[in-house]
Amino acid sequence: MKILVCITHVPDTTSKINFKDNNTKFDNSGVQYIIGPYDDYALARAVELKEATGSSLTVLNVGLAETEPTIRKALAIGADDAIRVDADPVDSFFVASQIAAQAAAGAYDLILMGRESIDYNSGVVHSLVGEMLGIPSISPVMKLDISGNVAKLTREIEGGKELLEVSLPLVAGCQEPIAEWKIPNMRGIMSARTKPLKVVQAKAVDSGVRLLKFELPPPKGAVKMIPADQVAQLVTLLKTEAKVL
Amino acid sequence: MAILVFVESADGKIKKTSVEAVCYARAMGGPVTAIALGTVDRSELESLGTYGANKVLHASDEKLGQGVIQACASVLARAMQDEQSDILVLANSSLGTPVAARVAARINASLASNVVSLPDTSSGFVVKKSIYTGKAFSYVELTHPKKIIVIRKNAVEVKQDGNPAQVTPYKAAYSDGDFAVRVLSSEKASGEVLLPEANIVVSGGRGMKGPENWHMLEDLARTLHAATACSKPVSDIGWRPHHEHVGQTGIKVAPQLYIAVGISGAIQHLAGVNSSKCIVVINKDPEAPFFKAADYGIVGDAFEIIPKLTEAIKAAK
Ligand SMILES: Cc1cc2nc3c(=O)[nH]c(=O)nc-3n(C[C@H](O)[C@H](O)[C@H](O)COP(=O)(O)OP(=O)(O)OC[C@H]3O[C@@H](n4cnc5c(N)ncnc54)[C@H](O)[C@@H]3O)c2cc1C
Numbered sequence: 001m002k003i004l005v006c007i008t009h010v011p012d013t014t015s016k017i018n019f020k021d022n023n024t025k026f027d028n029s030g031v032q033y034i035i036g037p038y039d040d041y042a043l044a045r046a047v048e049l050k051e052a053t054g055s056s057l058t059v060l061n062v063g064l065a066e067t068e069p070t071i072r073k074a075l076a077i078g079a080d081d082a083i084r085v086d087a088d089p090v091d092s093f094f095v096a097s098q099i100a101a102q103a104a105a106g107a108y109d110l111i112l113m114g115r116e117s118i119d120y121n122s123g124v125v126h127s128l129v130g131e132m133l134g135i136p137s138i139s140p141v142m143k144l145d146i147s148g149n150v151a152k153l154t155r156e157i158e159g160g161k162e163l164l165e166v167s168l169p170l171v172a173g174c175q176e177p178i179a180e181w182k183i184p185n186m187r188g189i190m191s192a193r194t195k196p197l198k199v200v201q202a203k204a205v206d207s208g209v210r211l212l213k214f215e216l217p218p219p220k221g222a223v224k225m226i227p228a229d230q231v232a233q234l235v236t237l238l239k240t241e242a243k244v245l
Numbered sequence: 246m247a248i249l250v251f252v253e254s255a256d257g258k259i260k261k262t263s264v265e266a267v268c269y270a271r272a273m274g275g276p277v278t279a280i281a282l283g284t285v286d287r288s289e290l291e292s293l294g295t296y297g298a299n300k301v302l303h304a305s306d307e308k309l310g311q312g313v314i315q316a317c318a319s320v321l322a323r324a325m326q327d328e329q330s331d332i333l334v335l336a337n338s339s340l341g342t343p344v345a346a347r348v349a350a351r352i353n354a355s356l357a358s359n360v361v362s363l364p365d366t367s368s369g370f371v372v373k374k375s376i377y378t379g380k381a382f383s384y385v386e387l388t389h390p391k392k393i394i395v396i397r398k399n400a401v402e403v404k405q406d407g408n409p410a411q412v413t414p415y416k417a418a419y420s421d422g423d424f425a426v427r428v429l430s431s432e433k434a435s436g437e438v439l440l441p442e443a444n445i446v447v448s449g450g451r452g453m454k455g456p457e458n459w460h461m462l463e464d465l466a467r468t469l470h471a472a473t474a475c476s477k478p479v480s481d482i483g484w485r486p487h488h489e490h491v492g493q494t495g496i497k498v499a500p501q502l503y504i505a506v507g508i509s510g511a512i513q514h515l516a517g518v519n520s521s522k523c524i525v526v527i528n529k530d531p532e533a534p535f536f537k538a539a540d541y542g543i544v545g546d547a548f549e550i551i552p553k554l555t556e557a558i559k560a561a562k
């Protein structure tokens with residue numbers, strides 16, 4: 001089996017979000033970058049499947065050169081090789097078009113992604129890629145087993161889950177508890193330095209989406225504290241002041 | 246601007262989030278056609294008119310009610326053509342979002358998900374999206390002639406003032422290949438208020454000490470007609486099911502009222518709840534970071550406060 005895992009390079013979950021250049025660019029000063037947490041689950045499950053079935057495992061990122069340390073980390077966790085499509089990942093349709101082009105060229109059987117990126121949170125790249133390749137896409141996946149050419153998956157739905165079965169090839173957007181996050185060991189880190197990382201040109205795409213500007217939410221007003229023995233007062237405030245009851 | 250709205254249902258009833266999608270389309274202007282798939286109560290379909298649908302299409306094939314993503318995408322792509330729709334509006338859900346994306350890729354439409362307000366059409370067609378897990382917004386222009394918009398909960402006010410609509414049977418087009426994904430079984434909590442749909446959410450953290458204490462939160466939730474939720478460690482240890490976990494790596498909610506009990510307010514938890522209209526925090530530690538993100542707070546022992554709060558709400562009804 002040939003497995004492709006698509007990873008994002010995103011600000012760590014504790015980052016403060018700020019913008020610069022008149023709110024048109026993300027301000028990355030002081031920001032630590034990580035593999036997207038959901039992508040990390042996808043990668044962890046892919047490493048398990050690779051070990052169990054003797055598959056090959058490629059990671060793919062659409063991003064500028066600054067994402068290479070994050071890609072190397074994925075190699076250290078267990079991917080065999082990597083592809084970076086050299087472009088600013090400006091919107092989901094653009095990114096999906098790049099991934100679909102690489103996926104078609106590499107003829108992968110299983111394409112794993114995160115359920116969503118934590119910068120754009122669009123939750124659409126897996127479905128776009130599935131449609132572009134004309135194959136099924138399933139997300140968010142909590143459990144994935146492969147036997148021969150058939151995948152069995154558990155997908156989360158509102159208030160529950162469903163059990164699905166489908167033949168490969170397949171795109172899946174992953175979330176916990178599909179696998180435990182893996183931490184790279186020393187040997188992984190050493191070998192990652194020399195694993196192949198291919199940089200490819202992006203293809204031109206008109207995604208029909210143009211980013212104009214960013215905005216931060218208005219600052220939160222001060223909290224109103226209510227004494228523990230005046231619970232009824234809270235109910236009154238929720239009714240008359242906040243108007244949410 | 247002809248608008249098509251994808252309407253989802255569960256157990257024959259239209260989902261609240263889909264009603265919001267119809268209201269959103271109506272507020273945008275153009276003639277609104279709603280389309281529903283599978284078995285849905287007739288009165289429910291007619292009621293879509295009262296929210297602003299000019300026309301209601303119903304493809305009643307039972308097969309379509311299973312929520313198979315590719316099949317729904319095929320039906321919608323074709324319906325947009327049949328109805329000459331310029332815009333497709335859907336509510337964010339485990340079905341709506343993937344269907345929107347597949348239709349967008351198929352017909353080459355501009356796609357925006359997580360949209361939080363009505364489009365600004367004063368120059369071009371600009372929508373506002375929630376990004377960075379609720380920590381920021383972006384404004385994007387949709388430039389293709391066909392546009393697909395997936396809205397977040399509370400993107401628009403629900404108004405009901407029109408007349409019931411006529412329901413027109415619709416012959417849906419799909420192929421066998423659309424059912425390549427087979428649904429073997431599904432489990433759904435029934436009879437409860439579903440978390441992503443709820444207007445009020447009562448959420449518990451590790452401060453609740455154990456699953457045996459959840460009845461207190463369930464009583465409060467029942468009194469408020471609220472859904473229950475929890476922090477990540479609570480679902481990790483198995484005190485509550487995974488689909489109740491909110492935050493960065495869980496469900497993102499945007500209710501009118503979020504009541505957090507015994508949750509410290511870690512940044513990853515806040516990321517899932519920061520779009521709530523009003524946040525109440527109950528925690529015994531006055532230094533708990535959650536108070537900084539709250540509208541109202543009570544410092545004290547949850548085990549004393551929660552029963553009192555439930556009583557106070559009953560008394561005020
Ligand atoms: C990448 C990543 C992703 C994450 N994603 C999520 C996520 O999606 N959602 C999430 O929730 N967390 C997430 N976390 C975990 C998060 O960092 C916190 O560890 C978690 O939210 C803490 O849960 P808690 O508030 O229930 O527990 P604690 O932090 O242990 O807090 C318990 C609180 O209860 C209070 N308390 C104790 N007893 C009482 C009492 N009798 N009455 C009232 N109050 C009491 C305490 O004062 C304390 O504030 C993530 C972490 C990482 C690293």
Ligand SMILES: Nc1ncnc2c1ncn2[C@@H]1O[C@H](COP(=O)(O)O)[C@@H](O)[C@H]1O
Binds near residue numbers: 089
């Ligand atoms: N720039 C990118 N490079 C590689 N994969 C990506 C990129 N952006 C998104 N993805 C993948 O698509 C998933 C869903 O992203 P999104 O639709 O942005 O929420 C992510 O979890 C990744 O697996």
